[in-house]
Amino acid sequence: xxKIQRIASALLIAAMVLAVSACGNSPSNGNEGSGASGxxxxxxxxxxxxxxxxxxxxxxxxxxxxxxxxxAKTNTKMKVTYVSLADNASKLNTLIAARTLxxxxxxxxxxxxxxxxxxxxxxxxxxxxxxxxxxxxxxxDVITSHPLNKxxxxxxxxxxxxxxxxxxxIRTDWLKKVGxxxxxxxxxxxxxxxxxxxxxxxxxxxxxxxxxxxxIVGNWNNFTSILGAYGIAANNxxxxxxxxxxxxxxxxxxxxxxxxxxKYFRKLYKAGVMDPDFxxxxxxxxxxxxxxxxxxxxxxxCPGPTxxxxxxxxxxxxxxxxxxxxxxxxxGVAAQGKxxxxxxxxxxxxxxxxDSAAAVRLLDFFVSEDGNALLRLGVEGTxxxxxxxxxxxxxxxxxxDDSTTSRNDGVYVYSEFLKPKITTERRTLNELTKRGVAxxxxxCTIEWPFIYTSFDADINYGANLKNIEKEVxxxxxxSKGDLEKEYKEAIAxxxxxxxxxxxxxxxxxxxSQK
Amino acid sequence: xxMQVKKVKPLDIPKKGGFLSYVKSEYMLYLLMVPGLLYFxxxxxxxxxxxxxAFQNYNIFNPENSTWIGFDNFSKLISxxxxxxxxxxxxxxxxxxxxxxFPIPIILSLMINEINSRYYKKFVQTSVILPNFxxxxxxxxxxxxxFSPSMGGIREIANIIGYAGDLPNLLTDKDSFQAVIVWSHVxxxxxxxxxxxxxxxxxxxxxxxxxxxxxxAGRWRQLIHITLPCLKSxxxxxxxxxxxxxxxxxxxxxxxxxxPMVNSVADIIDTFVYRVGLENKQFALATAAGLFQSVxxxxxxxxxxxxxxxxxxxxxxx
Numbered sequence: 036x037x038k039i040q041r042i043a044s045a046l047l048i049a050a051m052v053l054a055v056s057a058c059g060n061s062p063s064n065g066n067e068g069s070g071a072s073g074x075x076x077x078x079x080x081x082x083x084x085x086x087x088x089x090x091x092x093x094x095x096x097x098x099x100x101x102x103x104x105x106x107a108k109t110n111t112k113m114k115v116t117y118v119s120l121a122d123n124a125s126k127l128n129t130l131i132a133a134r135t136l137x138x139x140x141x142x143x144x145x146x147x148x149x150x151x152x153x154x155x156x157x158x159x160x161x162x163x164x165x166x167x168x169x170x171x172x173x174x175x176d177v178i179t180s181h182p183l184n185k186x187x188x189x190x191x192x193x194x195x196x197x198x199x200x201x202x203x204x205i206r207t208d209w210l211k212k213v214g215x216x217x218x219x220x221x222x223x224x225x226x227x228x229x230x231x232x233x234x235x236x237x238x239x240x241x242x243x244x245x246x247x248x249x250x251i252v253g254n255w256n257n258f259t260s261i262l263g264a265y266g267i268a269a270n271n272x273x274x275x276x277x278x279x280x281x282x283x284x285x286x287x288x289x290x291x292x293x294x295x296x297x298k299y300f301r302k303l304y305k306a307g308v309m310d311p312d313f314x315x316x317x318x319x320x321x322x323x324x325x326x327x328x329x330x331x332x333x334x335x336x337c338p339g340p341t342x343x344x345x346x347x348x349x350x351x352x353x354x355x356x357x358x359x360x361x362x363x364x365x366x367g368v369a370a371q372g373k374x375x376x377x378x379x380x381x382x383x384x385x386x387x388x389x390d391s392a393a394a395v396r397l398l399d400f401f402v403s404e405d406g407n408a409l410l411r412l413g414v415e416g417t418x419x420x421x422x423x424x425x426x427x428x429x430x431x432x433x434x435x436d437d438s439t440t441s442r443n444d445g446v447y448v449y450s451e452f453l454k455p456k457i458t459t460e461r462r463t464l465n466e467l468t469k470r471g472v473a474x475x476x477x478x479c480t481i482e483w484p485f486i487y488t489s490f491d492a493d494i495n496y497g498a499n500l501k502n503i504e505k506e507v508x509x510x511x512x513x514s515k516g517d518l519e520k521e522y523k524e525a526i527a528x529x530x531x532x533x534x535x536x537x538x539x540x541x542x543x544x545x546x547s548q549k
Numbered sequence: 550x551x552m553q554v555k556k557v558k559p560l561d562i563p564k565k566g567g568f569l570s571y572v573k574s575e576y577m578l579y580l581l582m583v584p585g586l587l588y589f590x591x592x593x594x595x596x597x598x599x600x601x602x603a604f605q606n607y608n609i610f611n612p613e614n615s616t617w618i619g620f621d622n623f624s625k626l627i628s629x630x631x632x633x634x635x636x637x638x639x640x641x642x643x644x645x646x647x648x649x650x651f652p653i654p655i656i657l658s659l660m661i662n663e664i665n666s667r668y669y670k671k672f673v674q675t676s677v678i679l680p681n682f683x684x685x686x687x688x689x690x691x692x693x694x695x696f697s698p699s700m701g702g703i704r705e706i707a708n709i710i711g712y713a714g715d716l717p718n719l720l721t722d723k724d725s726f727q728a729v730i731v732w733s734h735v736x737x738x739x740x741x742x743x744x745x746x747x748x749x750x751x752x753x754x755x756x757x758x759x760x761x762x763x764x765x766a767g768r769w770r771q772l773i774h775i776t777l778p779c780l781k782s783x784x785x786x787x788x789x790x791x792x793x794x795x796x797x798x799x800x801x802x803x804x805x806x807x808x809p810m811v812n813s814v815a816d817i818i819d820t821f822v823y824r825v826g827l828e829n830k831q832f833a834l835a836t837a838a839g840l841f842q843s844v845x846x847x848x849x850x851x852x853x854x855x856x857x858x859x860x861x862x863x864x865x866x867x
Contacts, residue, residue: 124827124828125823125827125828128609128826128827128828128830129827131609131610131830132609132832147830150610151610153610154610154611156610241708242708242713243700243708245699251809252808307715310699311697311698311699311718311721312693312697312698312699312700312718312720312721314721314808314809314810314811315693315697315720315721315808315810316693316697320693324700329699329700494830495829495831496829497829498828498829498830499631499824499825499828499829499831502809502824502828503631505809506809506812506813508809509721509808509809509810510723510809510810510812510813513721513810528630528631531628531629531630532629532630532631
């Protein structure tokens with residue numbers, strides 16, 4: 036009996052020790068920076084271990100072919116953590132608080148990046164960038180225009196390519212079926228959406244289609260064109276600030292046309308011609324409605340619907356056909372917010388990184404022509420073959436013609452992390468999409484106060500105020516009560532939760548940039 | 550009806566050497582307690598040091614430079630519309646969960662206890678406890694698949710029976726969302742509560758029922774005069790736990806199923822803390838909110854315990 040007791044005691048103690056040690060050193064959480072986990076080989080032949088935080092909705096296994104190829108070409112061993120855009124802020128803040136930042140990551144706001152720099156969390160990259168040919172070629176002198184690099188010391192890298200503007204993608208096969216023309220203004224858009232919803236455009240005899248697909252859960256892309264028609268600038272992360280006549284820089288909710296835009300969205304919502312689930316449906320599920328032939332119009336950057344998802348994502352046979360609408364607003368202009376330099380997301384290297392040279396080498400590969408092609412199209416000979424590299428034509432090798440399969444093997448997953456001036460994606464777009472991209476770029480005419488300087492109120496209240504904007508938008512669109520009254524209450528709430536301070540700080544920051 | 554109370558021999562603590570000798574002689578039992586003790590020390594007591602953040606102007610980028618600011622964070626917190634709203638929702642949702650969710654496991658367990666067929670009883674028991682093992686993320690997916698007015702199961706059924714009219718959008722309607730929160734909570738958790746009460750029911754001496762039958766008591770009388778009084782202690786202890794949780798309205802659930810359209814009626818202190826702390830980096834404000842929540846929770850437990858002590862001294866915890 037005594038013996039059994041001793042064995043049991045020993046087992047209990049062993050279990051406790053294991054549990055405690057597991058709590059103290061969780062190697063499997065994948066969040067440690069190399070400061071905690073990384074050991075760079077003293078031998079220069081050894082691959083450098085680098086941890087990287089990638090934002091996106093794809094989570095391929097660590098053994099994916101693209102990652103392996105990147106590692107082979109850059110002599111690195113990468114440990115990738117994936118996080119969705121919606122969870123990125125909380126993930127990064129947790130890592131900051133725990134002092135376990137990954138070696139390479141992107142920061143979504145200039146304020147955060149400034150704070151990190153000021154507190155010694157970022158590695159200075161000047162020395163390594165100087166010898167990185169692709170970074171120099173793509174960012175050149177522009178690199179020192181970034182607020183973090185103003186003093187000539189390089190801390191931040193950013194996309195050389197500007198972001199895509201949004202297109203109102205309209206199914207032309209459905210237009211034919213319901214006997215409508217491509218919409219050109221808000222009224223004709225409503226008519227088309229109504230017909231898409233109630234005139235059985237898919238011809239299956241069921242009431243199972245919706246005019247406008249939309250989701251606000253992940254981002255604001257799906258509302259950009261209509262907001263733009265009212266002269267309100269927005270992009271994927273939300274409303275852009277606006278400047279009042281007295282010079283105050285404030286939330287886009289205070290734009291003089293905001294309530295009018297809300298009334299239009301409300302009309303769509305009440306008529307059932309806009310996805311009634313827009314506030315609750317996850318981004319990928321809202322894409323699914325487009326892919327499965329349930330929605331006929333989708334406000335999104337056209338490389339998705341007409342190029343990257345075409346044809347494998349679509350389940351209908353024949354696959355849908357699209358074209359793009361320029362929606363003119365009350366002022367007779369179709370517009371979107373002006374595109375300014377893509378300072379965010381800002382790509383940085385943690386000061387905990389034990390091999391900043393290797394980190395920059397990896398980022399340099401990302402923005403090289405070959406690197407970007409690998410990240411966007413996959414491994415040549417495995418995922419795709421060039422037909423004419425110069426002309427940007429290629430064929431996809433089966434089974435990677437299926438987007439899910441190819442993304443599961445790493446294709447496309449890392450290509451948005453740091454983009455060169457002319458991306459492989461831009462070079463290989465089909466003609467329709469190229470036209471759509473050019474059309475959207477031309478519409479980017481709305482002036483809005485682009486603030487690239489960090490200010491305290493933005494650090495303290497910025498994220499919460501963004502949440503309030505999203506909440507207010509959803510609640511006003513679905514409101515059954517007195518819209519004007521609810522709008523005033525919403526503005527009062529925004530102001531009471533730091534909005535007033537934000538206005539003051541934003542105005543000063545914007546003026547200081549001039 | 551008088552009950553014979555069996556006297557239990559007190560613990561045989563050797564007088565010589567006192568408590569330490571007793572621990573030594575029964576070290577196996579104390580060893581079993583160590584993991585639990587360690588758990589509380591490591592995960593509950595040591596992190597309490599972090600509460601100090603609530604009284605600082607805490608900067609996550611440079612915590613060493615944080616300064617003491619007394620109760621400023623609490624004043625700032627209480628003046629925020631977002632916090633006031635979260636506190637109000639928290640109390641309303643918790644009270645609804647308590648009023649609706651607390652009696653249902655008792656009723657369910659009494660009903661299950663009345664089932665005669667062993668196999669049917671097992672089947673019902675298993676059925677009610679299964680939802681407890683489904684995560685809120687999955688339940689959110691299930692609810693969306695069921696209630697989505699554009700593509701949900703109910704829409705499909707409506708189409709099949711030829712109803713083409715509008716369906717209520719339960720998941721995005723402010724008027725119905727709190728009911729969704731409460732009833733989905735009841736659906737998921739009632740089973741686990743039922744098991745606790747069923748276990749207590751098993752412990753009731755069968756002779757009491759036999760005697761009651763002899764005295765002519767029917768099922769209802771047995772329920773009122775034997776079952777419920779025997780369950781009283783369990784009910785009071787569980788009620789105390791539940792009241793202590795009133796300030797915790799269910800972060801996992803609400804975080805998983807909420808959306809911007811219903812935030813005004815669904816945002817609770819926990820989701821507020823998450824948003825303010827992890828998303829907005831306002832760790833000090835979030836800690837102040839969390840501390841406020843804990844102190845109120847502790848006070849509620851102590852008050853409930855005091856009431857329980859007065860009504861039934863055996864049911865109180867301290």
